[in-house]
Amino acid sequence: MDFVKKYIVQVGLIGISVLVYMSSEELSDSARAFPRTMAVSLLVLVVLLMISNYMKQKKNTGENSAKSDNPGSSLNVKTMTILVGFIIFNVLFVWLLPVIGFEIAGFLFILGGMIMLGGSEAKRFWWVALVLPVVLGVVFRTLLDLRLPLFPFLS
Amino acid sequence: MEIVTGFLNLLSPAVFLSMSTGVAWGIICGALPGLGATIGIALLIPFTFTMSPVVALPMLAGVYAGAIYGGGITAILLGVPGTSADAATVFDGHPMAQKGMARKALRTSVSSSAIGGMFAAVVLLLLAPPLARLSLAFGPHEYFLIAIFGLTVIAAVSPGSILKGLIAGALGLMLGTVGLDPIMGEMRFGFGYVELFDGLPLIPLLLGLFAFPQCLKFTEDLVTKGLSQININTDNIDTSTLTLSDIWGMRRTLTRSAVIGTIIGIIPGAGAAIAGFVSYAAEKRAAKDPTKLGTGVPEGVAASEAANNGVCSGSLVPLLTLSIPGSPTAAVILGALMIHGMVPGPELFTKYAEPTYTFLAAGFFCNIVMLVMGWYGSNIFGKIANIPTIILAPSMLVICFTGAYAVRQQFFDLGLMILIGVVAWFLTRYGYPMASVLLGVILGPISESGFRRAMLISDGDYTTFFTRPLSLVLIALTFFSLYAGWKLTQRMEAFAADSLSKADELVKKGKEATA
Numbered sequence: 001m002d003f004v005k006k007y008i009v010q011v012g013l014i015g016i017s018v019l020v021y022m023s024s025e026e027l028s029d030s031a032r033a034f035p036r037t038m039a040v041s042l043l044v045l046v047v048l049l050m051i052s053n054y055m056k057q058k059k060n061t062g063e064n065s066a067k068s069d070n071p072g073s074s075l076n077v078k079t080m081t082i083l084v085g086f087i088i089f090n091v092l093f094v095w096l097l098p099v100i101g102f103e104i105a106g107f108l109f110i111l112g113g114m115i116m117l118g119g120s121e122a123k124r125f126w127w128v129a130l131v132l133p134v135v136l137g138v139v140f141r142t143l144l145d146l147r148l149p150l151f152p153f154l155s
Numbered sequence: 156m157e158i159v160t161g162f163l164n165l166l167s168p169a170v171f172l173s174m175s176t177g178v179a180w181g182i183i184c185g186a187l188p189g190l191g192a193t194i195g196i197a198l199l200i201p202f203t204f205t206m207s208p209v210v211a212l213p214m215l216a217g218v219y220a221g222a223i224y225g226g227g228i229t230a231i232l233l234g235v236p237g238t239s240a241d242a243a244t245v246f247d248g249h250p251m252a253q254k255g256m257a258r259k260a261l262r263t264s265v266s267s268s269a270i271g272g273m274f275a276a277v278v279l280l281l282l283a284p285p286l287a288r289l290s291l292a293f294g295p296h297e298y299f300l301i302a303i304f305g306l307t308v309i310a311a312v313s314p315g316s317i318l319k320g321l322i323a324g325a326l327g328l329m330l331g332t333v334g335l336d337p338i339m340g341e342m343r344f345g346f347g348y349v350e351l352f353d354g355l356p357l358i359p360l361l362l363g364l365f366a367f368p369q370c371l372k373f374t375e376d377l378v379t380k381g382l383s384q385i386n387i388n389t390d391n392i393d394t395s396t397l398t399l400s401d402i403w404g405m406r407r408t409l410t411r412s413a414v415i416g417t418i419i420g421i422i423p424g425a426g427a428a429i430a431g432f433v434s435y436a437a438e439k440r441a442a443k444d445p446t447k448l449g450t451g452v453p454e455g456v457a458a459s460e461a462a463n464n465g466v467c468s469g470s471l472v473p474l475l476t477l478s479i480p481g482s483p484t485a486a487v488i489l490g491a492l493m494i495h496g497m498v499p500g501p502e503l504f505t506k507y508a509e510p511t512y513t514f515l516a517a518g519f520f521c522n523i524v525m526l527v528m529g530w531y532g533s534n535i536f537g538k539i540a541n542i543p544t545i546i547l548a549p550s551m552l553v554i555c556f557t558g559a560y561a562v563r564q565q566f567f568d569l570g571l572m573i574l575i576g577v578v579a580w581f582l583t584r585y586g587y588p589m590a591s592v593l594l595g596v597i598l599g600p601i602s603e604s605g606f607r608r609a610m611l612i613s614d615g616d617y618t619t620f621f622t623r624p625l626s627l628v629l630i631a632l633t634f635f636s637l638y639a640g641w642k643l644t645q646r647m648e649a650f651a652a653d654s655l656s657k658a659d660e661l662v663k664k665g666k667e668a669t670a
Contacts (some may be wrong), residue, residue, distance in 0.1 A: 134320025146561035
């Protein structure tokens with residue numbers, strides 16, 4: 001378990017390289033040569049990194065070196081929970097976008113995001129949630145001639 | 156003749172407006188710690204999508220120059236550089252502000268930035284066209300090797316570990332194989348999604364690699380460090396000012412720093428932060444009284460600022476001529492050029508001469524716009540740096556979503572951006588540089604078709620890469636950049652270890668004193 005936590009990225013990258021190598025099986029020889037070369041290169045580089053980290057750790061065996069090699073492992077449960085919640089909030093925005101249109105979804109997203117991050121502090125800046133999506137909508141639709149999802153009753 | 160057209164294009168209201176908007180946006184992004192030129196450009200690219208490259212590229216040139224200068228505002232007023240490029244500005248800029256010479260420091264900063272930027276832009280204009288012709292001698296072998304060289308350069312300067320930079324590059328090259336195979340037209344790694352037929356869409360990729368992880372970083376900082384807000388009070392800023400004779404008095408510093416910045420910019424990988432420090436060190440050596448530097452003298456600010464803005468145009472020399480971006484920001488500009496259908500190399504100066512020369516001319520003139528904006532408005536930009544993170548993170552995300560969606564009108568792209576963003580945030584936390592991933596994705600198809608064509612020509616003989624003089628030069632350069640990167644990593648590790656031992660000593664002494 002400790003090994004997985006320490007080398008989580010490296011293990012993931014090895015998984016990706018193996019996946020690419022395996023799923024290129026059905027491709028023609030010519031089409032799979034480059035991705036396979038890259039998958040093998042990635043695998044070799046990751047193994048080299050793991051060896052290098054292991055050697056460094058063995059050499060130093062200090063607390064500091066272990067920390068500097070694994071900066072990502074310092075996230076606590078509370079931070080992780082809020083971050084996961086924030087990411088789910090993003091997914092929810094994407095899901096709601098075609099249903100309620102850009103301006104309303106944008107307003108809810110910014111307001112919700114501010115409340116999530118700043119609590120009652122968000123009250124002071126509610127107008128940002130109102131103004132920004134409207135400005136972006138006008139810029140993209142009118143000035144740049146690009147389409148954004150409209151509220152169903154308006155489309 | 157095209158140069159004249161390029162300069163004349165800047166007189167068009169649309170081009171001038173876009174360049175000025177770019178400069179203003181750049182200064183804001185530079186002044187906001189955590190953003191900077193790379194994210195500033197990535198956020199702006201979707202807005203330029205429907206514009207003609209003649210209008211769009213000056214905007215990006217403006218952002219690049221503006222952001223490097225903008226970082227100096229917080230460096231001076233707060234002692235916190237907005238971007239790493241402005242780290243050396245803190246040494247004298249902040250003491251000047253503390254001595255009641257904030258306005259003079261800000262004006263020294265903007266005028267030096269403008270002079271450094273203009274000098275480098277002239278060098279770019281003179282060097283890029285003849286150097287681009289050099290790439291006419293490139294065959295498929297060289298196109299493959301130049302991509303590998305570009306990746307090793309970015310990997311070599313990635314903070315932490317060169318191996319992580321190379322891993323990120325290899326990951327990018329693999330992601331670059333998603334979509335139709337460039338030679339046979341066979342679909343690869345599309346997993347049944349028609350949206351991936353043309354490969355990974357560049358705008359969601361750019362936003363996912365750079366802007367989205369930064370929003371998560373803001374969120375993380377808010378949770379771990381609590382609500383924090385930069386507090387710059389620019390209402391009662393002093394009335395000290397900079398005169399023309401002051402600038403004339405610094406002419407040697409400005410010339411030396413502009414030259415240093417431009418040369419360091421041209422060397423792929425060195426970057427604006429290094430230029431600032433090298434130039435500051437050179438100023439210290441050349442100064443009549445070196446002890447004054449660091450106490451709040453304008454020469455210190457000028458040395459750092461002229462050099463870091465000199466890097467902007469300097470770093471575009473290898474990018475526009477050989478497709479080698481020397482910095483993460485240049486890698487994003489490469490992405491922007493690709494989005495507008497422009498591939499770096501000789502074609503830029505023939506087929507796309509008009510937008511290219513307009514871009515180069517904008518690289519010069521945006522410095523004048525920046526000078527005017529910075530001279531009169533640095534206190535306003537300083538105020539913008541006060542924007543709290545609780546507004547910044549969700550607002551930036553909405554801009555990201557808008558940009559990622561608007562170009563292809565596919566909800567798929569939004570999901571893809573979130574996925575790339577989460578993975579990028581995770582990888583960034585572990586020290587993997589995202590600029591290498593982006594470069595891999597961009598250079599992937601070029602290097603693959605070069606590799607496969609070379610293999611076809613040589614009948615599958617790998618030694619073909621060692622039979623051409625130009626290929627051998629590129630291989631030698633690749634190994635050299637790997638060696639240089641390895642040495643750099645070793646020095647950084649030694650520096651970190653030294654700092655840690657010094658910190659330990661201080662803690663020990665503190666404990667002893669308490670006992």
